[in-house]
Amino acid sequence: MSTVFSEEQRDCLQELINVAMGLASDKLARFLNTFVHIQVPAIELVNSAQIPAQFEAQYSSAEAALVSQGFLGNDGLRGEAIVLYQLENAHRIAALLGYDTDNASELEMLTDISSILTTTFLNGLAEQIDNSLSYSAPRVLSSRQNNMTEALIETACHWELALRVDISYQLIHHSFNCDMLLLIPGEAVLNIQQILDRIVEEY
């Protein structure tokens, strides 16, 4: 990412993401009715073609799920947000939230959590750059029905770039890791750089 963004641009993007992630954590904490400890998310811009290989080890060895949701804003801003989970902790969190612990309820819970994470996060990001977004309905894929690597390849192939946001949530009694990926078109980089430059100049 350092080759794509200048140090100032990277600092600016990280701060915008931290603020957006703070909003998402607050929403998630209210939903889970517990305090959510969140670390500063690590961000990295990669070619989307690299994504399946980067996540294969992590999400193919264990039971996993993927929730994807398209977004569309003004000035050609568009992309697809995907959140990847290992299902290991999901049933415990489902029980904590009062969902039934069958597989269908677990996926319903993941859809709810993903929706909070992605829409709150993306709305927070959009607001800071004076944009606003609309979303498509979320799509859930579980490793119980799908091959995760194939699902990732299938999803990632529609886009050129991915902004990787590694999220690590810690609840009081549980830790809960997931990865969020923002898949965006290749030409978006120039657009993002201009937005970041504009913000940096403003201050």
Place this chain on the structure above:
Amino acid sequence: MALPVLICDDSLLARKQVRKSLPESFDADILTAANGVEALTILRSQEIGLVFLDLTMPELDGIGVLEAIKQDGLDCFVIVISADIQPEMQKRVTELGALAFIHKPVNPEKLVVILKHYGLI
């Protein structure tokens, strides 16, 4: 006389945002720190009247700074400016002695209200 003010945040953008949000009528001598350790070094070596403190930082976070300020009995006002806006966190920093809690990105009007409220401008 200018008030010595410390802006502590790991993000350069956030430090600039705070600095730019300060009203012109606020006569301040501004120092900056990029993490909690740097902030404490400054706080222990010179008189600082007011600290704008971020919470999520490397090395030492804002909670750690508040605890050290309390423990060492350092005499300064602290206004927390944070992206972590959970009510629990607001409660925690208030208990640790912070004057106020402001959500990021900092809103200049809100900041002025707080500075006026505490007679800092």
